[in-house]
Amino acid sequence: MTTNADLLTRRNAAIVRGVGHTTPISASRALNAEIWDVEGRRYVDFAGGIAVLNTGHCHPKIIAAVQEQMARFTHTCFQVLMYEPYIELAERLNALAPIPGPLKSVFFTTGAEATENAVKIARAATGRTGVIAFTGSFHGRTILASALTGKVVPYKKGLGPALPEVWHVPFPTLHNGVTTEDALKYLDFIFKADVDPSRIAAIIIEPVQGEGGFHQVPADLMHALRAVCDQHGIVLIADEVQTGFGRTGKMFAMEHYDVSPDLICVAKSLAGGFPLSGVIGKAPIMDAADPGGLGGTYAGNPLACAAALAVLDVFEEERLLQRAVAIGQRLEAWLKQAQSRNDLLPIADVRGPGAMIAFDIVKDRGGREPDAAATKRVIQQAYEGGLILLSCGTNANTIRILVPLTAEETIVDEGLEILGQALAA
Template sequence: MATNSELNARRGAAVPRGVATAAPIVAARAENARLWDVEGREYIDFAGGIAVLNTGHRHPKVIAAVREQLDRLTHTAFQVTAYEPYIELAEKLNARAPIEGLAKTILFTTGAEAVENAVKIARAATGRSGVICFSGAFHGRSALTMAMTGKVAPYKAQFGPSPPDVFHAPFPLARYGVDVDTSLLVLNHILRADISADRVAAIVLEPVQGEGGFHQAPPELMRALRKICDANGILLVADEVQTGFGRTGKLFAMEHYDVRADLITVAKSLAGGFPLSGVIGRADVMDKVDPGGLGGTYGGSPIGCAAALAVLDVIESEGLLARADALGARAKAHLLELQTRNDMAPIDDIRGLGSMIAFDLVTARGAGTPDGAAAKRTTTRALEHGLILLSCGVSGETVRLLYPLTIEDDLFERGLERLTTALREG
């Protein structure tokens, strides 16, 4: 059997370096919250394929649903002939999504594709072109979603001019001196200096920023955006690609707010590891696009739809929303204890809704200066001790926890112990 180093050498010769890989191991198999590399070493997975595996690797119900669908059909293209799993999934998402009034759903393949189509729908529904997003946001790597993403390196560097009519307001982050009032001040400045409100189709934001560092949009910001949108005929779009399907203790993170979005984008944990994404929105808005204006050859794959229906069943039958809250509380309590210890790397700003948990590495206790190098050291040490972790954040200072919500209790505690080892100084 090939080793990690041998396969990485082949990877370097065959795959361009533009697609980065966080961990220098090659996966061979996985089960729930465990993963084994090609050399047989076992790891506890606190990355979850970047928030894709809320129901774990290869959940038995998901695998069974996929196998059953494989015996029926794998592809027709929904634009050629429809199939029931797509329709049934749309019905279930429409019924559960926090959308005002009747909802409709269209399915795609990737998160970026969902976000880009949400903008298309907003533009068709409003007859406008402008889009306002926020700094620190990650919306994708396609041309339009790259423009919407609120970080230059590595997402925009090297790729030339962005599509026009995309603007950014600062996202509220106390560490960087930005509060809600500042965000709204700049947003209103954009509407005065750059694009008039009657040319803006959508305001797009993540209820909890993903790559930006797991920072929640404050409720007062969400209320203010809803008010601005209502006053000016703008659509509010919630990018729930990373926050959806139980991660925050709700099926949708927007359920934590007392206002609703007009459109919600979904992907990642929707289908338990199979490629599937979608846009859920107000029916009157979704139907503004003429037939043929939306779609894609692989969008709403029968396999992905079958997996997603099983995922929704697992979330409900196994009580994963409550479990997200319970596991998140345990993780935060553990981190708060580590924060008091002098033998640990300095950590700060322990935060998170449900099990969308993160903390920052800083240069010194109480200093608050972000330390991206320390976060990188932590993820590297964690891997050495058999724990897969990811970092993120404005300066790379954030360590995020994305364990499956189905993780066994003893394995969860072992994962926290390995995190402790990775954070220990000396």
């Protein structure tokens, strides 16, 4: 029998060190919120493939849609021969996105492609090149996307100079002592010291930071950014790669605000585990790039588009937005109770809209000093106990929960029980 250890040895011999991994486990099969490894051991999945599986592993409706499309054709390249699933998906997303219309969409393969192409579209629409992003942000690992990302280790360290004309504003959180007023003051400093706003094509922001620690953008900052963009003709890009498709209790996290972006980047749970990303936005901006300026050989693959259409159906039929709110309330209640227990590691700042829930592990009860070492131990204790968890955050002490929205309540409770054991260990 193949073992996890055997595959880890082969992985280390054949695959580059730069591709990290959280656990030494090799998956064999999965269903909804459960995974079995090659040794037959079962795990509860609180990671969801890093927010990719809001509809769970192998949802039967999604698998059926992909199988039906597979029997027709698997690839043509949309730029060569178009196909209806791509067009229908664009129509449905244009109708759903919280942006005043008319809207248009374009599809790619990865989240980084979505953020890069959103910037390309903004540059084409404005004739400018500069971009403003935020510290703690994550927008991808390609050259432009990593330049946008507001974290050096591990995304930039040793990988050469970042692209020019990208500036970062401190993201307001209690953790780093930055307020909305501080962030806007720093943005003003950038405009006075480094670049005139007339050279800025876009401001890109995650409505809830993912890798940065699940911190939600304060409403007053989102309002201020919209005003700055309107004043200076800047495109406001919402990176919803991780927040999108129901995770926060809304289909798009921007629906938590009464302001709209110009462009929205989507990926991850868009296609239920199949590689697909996209940009949705105001038609005059989206149409700024010339024919051939956007696209890709595999961009908007027909199998992935068929999966995404099924994902949208599942959200409607199974009322997953309401389910996200219910799961989030269940997780938050459990964590706040755990926060008061003296027999568990000290945790702080339980947070998150909908089912995008996170908490910090700290050194002292009632304090804020991060404990990255303890966080790493909890992740290990969890998978040894049968629960897949992920950490994040600028101080590596945040644990995030991304359980599929289709998970049964008994599975969620089982995962929380294992989490409690890991926090006690």
